[in-house]
Amino acid sequence: MTPVRRLTESRLSLLADSLTESERQVLRLLASCHLATADQVARSVLGGHRSATARRLAHRHLLRLAQLGLTRFFPDQSRARWPGRPGHVHALTTAGVKLTGGAATPGARQRSSWRPADAFLTHRLAITELYVRLVEAGRTGRAAVREFRVETDAWRTYRDPLSGRPCYVRPDALLRLVTAGLELSWFIELDRATESPRRIDAKCRAYRSYELSGVEQERYGIFPGVIFIVPDQPRASVIQRVISQQPAEARGLYVVTTEAAAVTALTNPPDDGAAAQPALALVGRPCPHPTHH
Incomplete structure (x- = not known):
């Protein structure tokens, strides 16, 4: 999991100004749903791109947001993953919650070794999946x-x-x-x-x-x-x-x-x-x- 950085108000303001619109949308998704996979980010935020491009951009945005200390990720132990490529679940850090003006997100204030139970992850990602399906349906009118x-x-x-x-x-x-x-x-x-x-x-x-x-x-x-x-x-x-x-x-x-x-x-x-x-x-x-x- 990426470490949670402590960011001052002035630093947060500078970061907010530097974010792209897609990165802002990723943060809004995580503020709303709390947890999401890269695939869910790609489909909900970057659905206007071809699938492979959307996935690549989603990984790029999530990596940058984690490096900025606004999001963090941990292995998804709740379901099967591709061999050699572990899946991850992404969430806002405390700084990310503060920047988006959201409520507390799961584990945001807990130690960096926090790992949610598999049943918890399965349930919460199913909720996010419903949201993603609704967004996809909205694109069809x-x-x-x-x-x-x-x-x-x-x-x-x-x-x-x-x-x-x-x-x-x-x-x-x-x-x-x-x-x-x-x-x-x-x-x-x-x-x-x-x-x-x-x-x-x-x-x-x-x-x-x-x-x-x-x-x-x-x-x-x-x-x-x-x-x-x-x-x-x-x-x-x-x-x-x-x-x-x-x-x-x-x-x-x-x-x-x-x-x-x-x-x-x-x-x-x-x-x-x-x-x-x-x-x-x-x-x-x-x-x-x-x-x-």
Whole structure:
């Protein structure tokens, strides 16, 4: 892993002025998604180039940013790699976080030997991969990503209106897309088929409780839909059964889709007059103030 440099405010300002637009985009990607591979950087930031050129430029930009002390990298132990060419995962350093104005990124303030667990990397890179696929889809004229925040940046804290105790919802990501004059808002649960139906039920109830609090609507004007992205259809059936057991007025908040169909489900707004209630969640939905309940 590259060492984390301590950079003064004046040095950071000089570095910011010296960065190319592509390097700025790489930093913005890492500020948003926290972790990314060189391939993901190439596809999301440099997708206008041929694949080989994009990969070469991505490696060049990432190397320079690491040398400047704005990013760091470590071996990706979570998946198979080409023989003789280890893959790496890239993240912002503390200086990189400060320059981008982002929140803390995983391990940024920890010792240089920090190594995330394989399961952690697999999950986080899957979130980044979803973002990259959405960016690629946007180049074909589909919905454009306006905002993408992952895990801690997307988490919400509020107080139970009755007990006053702190409550939480912890989506894997928050997504806002723009298409056909609409803004589509989602809380994303990237399901790995590792959680029990009871745990999924608890998540559904937490989102509904947060919706009824009215906090999200007061802050942002709308409550995002909640989409569970699952590995396959059997897992989708498990989660659909959990949703079917939620209160009738809450079921339209949740959508289930497979990883293969995720981009389509996230980017297609409902047709006018669509009868299926889950489609309402695609653009989010307003909610009466909790005092009305």
